[in-house]
Amino acid sequence: MSxxxxxxxxxxxxxxxxxxxxxxxxxLFLTWIFFPERIEKWAILLHKLLAYVSEKHExxxxxxxxxxxxxxxxxxxxxxxxxVLPYEFKLKWANxxxxxxxxxxxxxxxxxxxxxxxxxxxxxxxREYVPNTLIxxxxxxxxxxxVDGIDHVVSKSILCDDTRALSYFADxxxxxxxxKPDLKKIVEELDTVHGQGKLTxxxxxxxxxxxxxxxxxPSEEIHRETADFEKLVFNFVxxxxxxxxxxxxxxxxxxxxxxxxxxxxxxxxxxLEPYVSFVERMMREGIPKFYITAASGMIPHAxxxxxxxxxxxGLRKVNEDEYEGIYRQKRTKLYCACLKKAEASI
Amino acid sequence: xxxxYFDLVVFHETEIEAMLRKLNLLEEVNAGQVRCVIxxxxxxxxxxxxxxxxxxxxxxVCDDLKCIGNARSQVDEP
Numbered sequence: 038m039s040x041x042x043x044x045x046x047x048x049x050x051x052x053x054x055x056x057x058x059x060x061x062x063x064x065l066f067l068t069w070i071f072f073p074e075r076i077e078k079w080a081i082l083l084h085k086l087l088a089y090v091s092e093k094h095e096x097x098x099x100x101x102x103x104x105x106x107x108x109x110x111x112x113x114x115x116x117x118x119x120x121v122l123p124y125e126f127k128l129k130w131a132n133x134x135x136x137x138x139x140x141x142x143x144x145x146x147x148x149x150x151x152x153x154x155x156x157x158x159x160x161x162x163x164r165e166y167v168p169n170t171l172i173x174x175x176x177x178x179x180x181x182x183x184v185d186g187i188d189h190v191v192s193k194s195i196l197c198d199d200t201r202a203l204s205y206f207a208d209x210x211x212x213x214x215x216x217k218p219d220l221k222k223i224v225e226e227l228d229t230v231h232g233q234g235k236l237t238x239x240x241x242x243x244x245x246x247x248x249x250x251x252x253x254x255p256s257e258e259i260h261r262e263t264a265d266f267e268k269l270v271f272n273f274v275x276x277x278x279x280x281x282x283x284x285x286x287x288x289x290x291x292x293x294x295x296x297x298x299x300x301x302x303x304x305x306x307x308x309l310e311p312y313v314s315f316v317e318r319m320m321r322e323g324i325p326k327f328y329i330t331a332a333s334g335m336i337p338h339a340x341x342x343x344x345x346x347x348x349x350x351g352l353r354k355v356n357e358d359e360y361e362g363i364y365r366q367k368r369t370k371l372y373c374a375c376l377k378k379a380e381a382s383i
Numbered sequence: 384x385x386x387x388y389f390d391l392v393v394f395h396e397t398e399i400e401a402m403l404r405k406l407n408l409l410e411e412v413n414a415g416q417v418r419c420v421i422x423x424x425x426x427x428x429x430x431x432x433x434x435x436x437x438x439x440x441x442x443x444v445c446d447d448l449k450c451i452g453n454a455r456s457q458v459d460e461p
Contacts, residue, residue: 048404082452087438092395092397095395096395099395102393112396124387125387125388125389126388126389126391126429127385127389127390127391128390128391128393129390129391129392129393130392130393131392131393131394132393133394133398133401133405134401134405136394136402136405136406136434137405137406139392140434140435140436140441141436143435143436143458144392144433144435144458145433145435145451145454145458146392146393146394146402146433146434146435147391147392147393147394147432147433147451148393148394148399148431148433149394149396150396150448151396151397160448161448161451162391164448164451164452165451165452165455166389166391168452169455170389175427188391206448207451209447209448212449213449223388260421274411329417352408
């Protein structure tokens with residue numbers, strides 16, 4: 038081998054290295070453009086690894102892990118129910134040297150444990166966030182027991198991928214269930230409603246509309262109405278085949294009807310006409326808002342019903358979603374659309 | 384809350400002594416004289432959970448999630 042080849046070989050090696058690094062950089066850049074959440078997750082993982090050797094990275098890990106966990110759930114929930122969690126979560130490290138001035142601003146400053154106890158930190162952050170941000174203007178008009186129940190179910194949903202955090206949260210809840218036995222029953226009902234995807238899409242959507250009453254004082258009447266609406270949604274979710282349950286709710290503040298496109302025999306014999314007639318009748322009775330629901334094979338028919346309702350009955354589509362949920366104890370594709378009269382206010 | 388964010392202000396557990404020293408509470412906590420404003424448990428450096436100020440008085444809360452939740456409603460009350 039001649040000495041002239043060695044610089045050539047080094048140059049060639051360096052060029053290949055840069056090409057390789059450039060390729061990696063290009064992949065990372067494209068991933069950042071199209072899948073920013075993935076880059077964020079990798080960054081959090083990197084901070085976690087470095088947390089064992091660097092306090093700065095440990096704080097970044099604690100901060101970003103919790104923010105990502107809460108805000109990604111919030112983003113999905115707000116697609117299902119607009120404005121359900123209007124505030125994004127931010128974790129701020131207090132300046133201990135200036136702690137007095139932080140306290141003078143009326144802030145509660147809480148402890149974060151070492152990153153090895155991150156599950157406890159996560160549970161604490163969720164426990165602080167949910168009751169203070171979930172339908173903030175409307176929650177006082179919902180029956181307090183139901184609000185507590187919804188806070189529980191939403192918190193568990195945010196924590197569900199972290200079994201230790203969920204376990205810590207559940208242990209804390211046991212104490213609350215002991216002092217409020219009705220709360221446990223409500224949480225079980227709401228868990229079922231949430232399993233079918235109706236907690237955000239239906240229940241919270243309607244409750245959130247009550248923010249129009251803000252800042253008036255809540256009454257016994259409105260609390261009773263919200264409790265009865267929860268029962269209607271729960272009974273609908275638990276409905277057995279061929280069982281008749283109330284599908285319309287026409288009271289002072291909440292006026293909605295649920296149209297379940299479910300009976301294939303009815304569809305086969307009469308088409309969409311019975312469903313269209315039901316919607317027309319409900320509209321004559323003063324109901325301006327409808328939830329069209331269906332499961333698996335019925336979904337295309339439900340979509341057709343929505344199109345008919347928009348075209349022929351003057352309704353407009355507020356929201357439409359196809360998703361997976363638990364229906365008759367099986368995980369299956371579900372559909373839920375919200376339609377309302379064009380002139381009705383939310 | 385700032386206009387678009389719910390801010391959770393926190394400190395790291397390694398800063399507990401520095402915090403207590405700044406608030407002139409370190410000696411009292413070491414002497415077992417400070418109690419949780421919610422559950423009345425004696426506060427130690429291990430169970431110190433949080434702190435807030437109301438009407439010029441500093442209140443300490445333990446690290447029980449229920450107590451922290453109740454402390455927040457006291458802070459939010461006008």
